[in-house]
Amino acid sequence: MLLTHLWTRGKSWVETEPCDLEDYENWRRFAPQNPSPISGAKWDRELAAFLGLFKWAGSQGWISSNPVLMRQVVTARGEVVEVADARANDARSANVHWLTPRTWRLWVDVGLRGHGLDGVPDQGWVGRLEDRNVAFVRLLVSSGLRRLEGASLLTFEVPKVPLAGGRYCHGKVAAKVTRSKKERTFYASSGAVGDIESYMESSRAWAISKAQAAGRYERLPEMRLVTEVSGGLKPKVRWCDRDGVVGERELNELTWQQRMLLFTEGPGGPEPLWLWLNEQGLPFLPHSWENVFRAANERCKRVLTPPEHQGMDPHKVYAPYATVHSARHSFALFMLVVLNTVMDRRYGLTPEERRDFRLLYGDPWFMVQGLLGHTNRETTVKHYLSPVRNLQLESMLRESEEPVDVPLPDLDGVFARVARDAEGIQDIDARLTPDESGAA
Known part of the structure; x- marks a missing residue:
């Protein structure tokens, strides 16, 4: 839309000036003639995209100056950073x-x-998978985990040891799936943990048995069969893939995509270690x-x-x-x-x-x-x-x-x-x- 706006003015994007962006913002956010004005948060996202485009253009020599005007601000930590001057004041x-x-x-x-x-x-x-959905929601509400943090849990990461009093259990969320990339302890209510255990013993077990009977796991293009999860301050996950190649990685360093590949050998064959499964017995995407x-x-x-x-x-x-x-x-x-x-x-x-x-x-x-x-x-x-x-x-x-x-x-x-x-x-x-x- 920005390119169309510039084209109506007879300009190429490399000829963009600050006044062009000001006029474009006025149309997008405030003009009475615009039937669908956008919010301040939406404008900030667009502005970030423009800033990325013009920074790249400057580094490649396409433009001599950035039309996105910048100003310096002091963060809560006392750091001085540059932000776009046109950021919305009313953005949520x-x-x-x-x-x-x-x-x-x-x-x-x-x-x-x-x-x-x-x-x-x-x-x-x-x-459909009512017990799974209820368990997931109760986990998030009682623990404060983010979507990716809760959605990428492995079965052995479900809290099991209750605190004194029995109301809460504590567990660890791995660093790689957090926003800060730092491991932290989380607390989930005993009721939420009980719901998860019931789900694992009922519809999850049923979905796994159906997938094993249908041979779905054997047809997966990649699978890592976990042989050991070490203890200690930095637990490691060791596995063997389909080609017999042995690998290992710190639990904290596994991405959510890598976690989806982890399986364990169960009574009826390979079983996913990914906690939340769909009706086909495969990992439910975050x-x-x-x-x-x-x-x-x-x-x-x-x-x-x-x-x-x-x-x-x-x-x-x-x-x-x-x-x-x-x-x-x-x-x-x-x-x-x-x-x-x-x-x-x-x-x-x-x-x-x-x-x-x-x-x-x-x-x-x-x-x-x-x-x-x-x-x-x-x-x-x-x-x-x-x-x-x-x-x-x-x-x-x-x-x-x-x-x-x-x-x-x-x-x-x-x-x-x-x-x-x-x-x-x-x-x-x-x-x-x-x-x-x-x-x-």
Whole structure:
């Protein structure tokens, strides 16, 4: 579109000037005549593409100066970097969604388990790999793992050892599949781990047996049969391929594509070590989870939205809407509220004692940052917890009227108040009635 815009001005792309990009941005974003103006985030992505094009053109000698004007900014770490001067001020870095715990339960029941308004599966409901989908969603919501991190787990990486109290199990996410390329510990609820184990013993085992009977694994162009996974601080995976060639690599250094090639010898023949499988018994690709969420969203909307309100009422939300990444954002919100609650109520800390606790261990914001694997606290606060960063959570939690049990209370009431006071948090209770304030 930029090239077409320049052509209408009688210009080649190598003749682009800053004023041409300014006029193009005005048309793309602000012109009343444009029937489909784009958002600031979309403009920033286009601008990044233009910057890459013109930087390359300059390095090749096609242009003498870059038409994308730049300016210097200081990052949160004190580093001075150059950014495009035309970056949008109103850009949202992500399409963020937060769901409260009871809203996630509703989304799972209706979208993935086929429940109707009566709370039971609809007649004729066929949940294709329902146990797999529920286990994956519960894993992400309870652990805060990113899509690729959760989607590329191997069977032996599923957490097994529960922490004291039994509510959570801890595991390791390999460095190569993380955004920071650093290994980190993650925590998953015992319920989510139980769902994964049930999936492995039922539909996953069934899919593997069907694939073995059909000879699918023998027809794969490449397979690495794992012979050993060593222990220690840097575990290594050793394998033998179809040609008898032996190889090894650190577990932390395996890409998600390489993980898909790993198999183990089972009772009925080779079995994938990739945890999540499709109906053919083959690895379920990470990006395919988007389709699972899309189908669940459509079902929630169809089942929960009254016919007279379908597509006509923007002020009330009857059906929850979730994305893969919203599980991570919701986890951050959940952990912030839980950590505040535990610190204030379980330990009965006075304001003075809480200040001492923060000096020793860090405040809940810092703890959530560590759980998410962020190197920068600003990312945690600005993008993941933006709905509540201005709320006085300590005061709100202390004013709670309902009794609180230890060690982990029922926080539906607390989350309902958070949703009322903050923008962007979906809270729809199990009775399928939207919040009258519009916070749903």
